[in-house]
Amino acid sequence: MAFDPRNNSLNLIRLVLALLVLVSHTFPIAGWGDGPMYADENLGGWAVIGFFVLSGYLIMGSRVRTDAGTYLMHRVARIFPAFLVCLVVTALAFAPIGYWRLNGTLSGFLTTANTPANYVFANSFLRMSDYSVAGTPGAVPYPGAWNGSLWSLYFEFLCYIVVGLLAFVPLVRRSAWGIAVAFVLSVVAQIRVGDVVALFGGNGEIPLLAKLLPYFLGGALLYMLKDRIRFSAPFGLLAAGVSFATISLVPSWGGQLVAPLVAYALLWVSLVLPAPRVILRNDVSYGAYIYAFPVQQMVVIFGGHTLGLVPYVLICTAFTAVLATASWLLVERPVMRRVRRGTPSPAPTAAQAAVTPG
Template identity: 30%
Template sequence: MATKALYPVGVAHANNFDFIRVLLATAVVFCHSYGVYDGTIERDPLWRWSGHQLSVGTAAINFFFAISGFLVSQSWTREPHYLRFLQKRVLRIYPGFVAVCLLEALLFGPLGRGWPPAFRAYWSEVGIRGFLFRTATLREPILPPTLLQLPIPNFLNASLWSISYEFVCYQLIALAAVLGAWTKPARILWLFLGLLVLNIGHYPVYQLYNVAGTLDPHLLPYYPALYAERLLTLEHLLLPFTAGMCCYAYRHHLPRSRWGLLLSLLALAGTLRTGVGFEIAQAVFGVYVLLYVSLQQRVTFPRFAQFGDFSYGIYLYGWPLLQLVLLYAQGHLTVGGVFGCTMALVVPVAALSWHLVEKPFLRFKSFPVLPLRS
């Protein structure tokens, strides 16, 4: 009997991507709860088990990028027009991002200085031009001092750093079309393999950066010193993203194999145990496991997102709410208590973000901003 494909031709697919993305967003909040509480991720379980290779949050973000590579590739192949593609991506990313940045400046920042919040005093210190520029370029705005009593002061949202990288990754899908890669998927495979080799070569540098939190640009002399850190991070995130692209390009050919699943899990366990190469293995074997689970048909959650896609909101608002919960708990909560209270707050906030901000803007996805050639 022929081995079934992960994504068989002509089969309508219920999938678990909505459920998985909410789990991943929750995992990021879980990881950040240690960072917020201790000022370090040393107690993060995966950080300890992997020998300081990566945290639960980093693993979750890598999987987010892999899912984006798969699903956004699907979006492109269904409607391969760049302006419409860009329109959809802007409408999905920007409204929620702008909303959380505004709330940081208008609400979270003043609340971070204690109760009662001095709103006008805080607002008067906000640099409007800098705020607008950084928000427009999908970077966390630099805001006045706040949260000064906490282990990580003046850091209103540590989740926003990845959004600009994801938006850059989206452009790779359109570039792949220009290069004819969607009609010749081997080109996407070669792109992934090239990034795999690059990431393996830079693995020691990335691990030093991962542990120290800063990068010595002299370790990457062929990158402009000013951009070395961002370029290293980009090449690192492009690996799981192109893995997702590659899996979509070969979706009808990748086998759905229990042996493949077992070998992938063993490879992940081996790199976790040895303390070397786990994040590289995640982009290869972990993405196979991710898609195996997401596309399996035995246990599905097809109606999980019937009330909305809350994963983006959970991701965006998790960190600032963790910081505020810790501040106002005044030492009366454990790290688990801070995480639990934050989740109780962030889910309804994410629901509001979806229904009041994200979903209304998505209605403009089909709006013809400019005439497009077919």
């Protein structure tokens, strides 16, 4: 069967990936170690990779259907408003409570070295430069970081830019060869990441971009091949098996090499996995991703982690669900609707809601 952009459970899969990030972060935030690992990557890291391969498929579709200006406007509208609101909520809601619990007063909260205002301003362009606010969170197992999940959004947006620029090349828009070449080069860059980092003067962001870009381009490549491939259970299981084996054998770059197969497996699952109607109509995965970490820190501040792993996860999931739903209903969906009304676009698909929750 072909991939049906109107009838799939991608919203559910992305929500599950966001919740896997929450579970993964539970261990360091509560002081219980690194948590489950596979091929030198924790559970949250693999969830982020899942977001990137799916996003690559969906965002490539968005780019080839729209002009560069509309594409960029949609991508900015999808990722920035909810992100900026999250920064403000962290600075003006979570952090004051954390500061009061730590110091017994709010005196000095607005004038500390890393002020709430500077937390919002310094991080407002996605590149996280300070994860703390007014010295909080403190006296917790994982101090100094209110939202360790937000780092991936910067790299997600860099991938948007890469695909946006590649699509200016006529070959990229007309056939799969252009993206195939870009994908192969990105895998080579990951294999030779030390040499690539040296070319950029040791820039610490390059290893992360080299790691994540092949996953995004692997998903993009699968989109460009969509008219030639069909999804079925035998091939879906085969793709998953080959991916697992390759990653196990070559953990340093095997995942990047099989990124198109990972995308195939996830998309196949989205076609056969049923999803509740409310999830089909509402994508709360981004909100879950960006609010889970501060919620988890706040629950720890009030001692919720002492109840044990399962109660702690359930409490954090419940509060995160409330904030994620509010983010979708009050920020994300209204902004995207307004942007779509103001720009001509083809029939809406799952790509219009795609973003890494990472």
